[in-house]
Amino acid sequence: MTASMQVNGALDFKHVPQWLDKAKELAAAGELDLAGVTRADSAGLALLLELTRRAQALGKPLQLRNPPAQLVELSRFFGLDTLLRFTDR
Numbered sequence: 001m002t003a004s005m006q007v008n009g010a011l012d013f014k015h016v017p018q019w020l021d022k023a024k025e026l027a028a029a030g031e032l033d034l035a036g037v038t039r040a041d042s043a044g045l046a047l048l049l050e051l052t053r054r055a056q057a058l059g060k061p062l063q064l065r066n067p068p069a070q071l072v073e074l075s076r077f078f079g080l081d082t083l084l085r086f087t088d089r
Helices: 016-020 023-029 042-057 069-077
Strands: 003-011 030-040 063-065
Touching: 003 016, 003 023, 003 042, 016 023, 016 042, 023 030, 023 042, 030 042, 030 069, 042 069
Parallel strands: 003 030, 030 063
Antiparallel strands: none
16 A cells, blocks of 8 residues: 655755655665645755665665656656656645
8 A cells, every 4th residue: 555745845955855864764764745845945855766776776766746846857867757756645
């Protein structure tokens, strides 16, 4: 069964260390709702890649739901959109 967790606030260089403290729980959730993300930068993308890697190591996919446009555009710019599983509900 997939559990969904909310990700709210900034996913940027300043705030990523706080999210990394919860990385194990976030990666195991199976689904992250990103609708509450207010700002993101390359550090935020790196976090999502790390969470995706950790989820794969656990043998489960990580769905990234409701990403803000800024996050989708950044992932396309860096060529990461094929690695990150962004979906809208």
